[in-house]
Amino acid sequence: MEFTAEVYVTLKPSILDPQGSAVGSTLSDLGYTEIHEVRVGKYLTLNFEAQDQERAQQQLNELCQRILSNPVIEDYRFKVVEVGR
């Protein structure tokens, strides 16, 4: 079965995000003073094959743990959707 996955990788809340802070202060300079916090993360899409939804999830988990995120400083979440042929 063919799957598509959307993966979001973000810095853990306890980790300072200088990039997000810089974007936040520019927004505030532009007058968007209601914005309290900006965090910058990564968004990845993957197309792949797996036997079923459960294995697709397992596969994604492994990829996120090993390569797509750095578990020391980052969290990840993903959505796996089966794609019709």
Add this chain to the structure above:
Amino acid sequence: MKCGVVVFPGSNCDHDCLYALGQIPNATAAPVWHESTDLSGLDCVILPGGFSYGDYLRSGSLASHSPVMQAVRRFAASGGFVLGVCNGWQVLLEAGMLPGAMLPNRSLKFRCRYVTLRVDNVHTPFTTQYSEGQLIQLPIAHGEGNYWIDDAGLRRLQSNGQIVFTYADRDGTASSEANPNGSIANIAGICSPEGNILGMMPHPERAVESILGSVDGAAVFASVQAFTQCKSRVHHAIQGGTH
């Protein structure tokens, strides 16, 4: 001493490392391609600075899964000396061979200048030629040198003496003004608990000639050379004793 300098696509300090090692008496150095898995006969492997695999995804992350790194892992586990400089340290962190992680500099600026470092541990194979607390000048050149580790990890580094280099003032104080990137506890370099793996942001290979501003980096390479020579003498003595 035989050294291998790993060349990843995007490494750009490999030739500087080969050149620096060429200045050390009784040391030979050769490049090792990132697809190679043969490190036989080497005493020391250096992961040089640069932008391995374009630093895509995260600095050092893709390089940490390259074929040569499987061999470097085995090499280190069997006691081989491994030095990661700048991007090389990022690779070692991503490979899990040293603890913690690297974040973008707190200033978000790429820092390219000389810094003062305090040598905190002179008992590693890379630092025996320094004196404890010695202040040295080495250049840095990085956008992501903001070392981070959790509180428990930091305490472990401190109690094990794994902090080898610290960004410091000219009087040796680890002040926030002396910290070029926001690194936790002003850490500039750490080693493994056994001491045979060292990761550092500053570039010792760029400070081996006075014409370039500093010769303070040469002692890193001279230390490994001396340590290797000493190790092989002990090895021969032990082997001789068993016959």
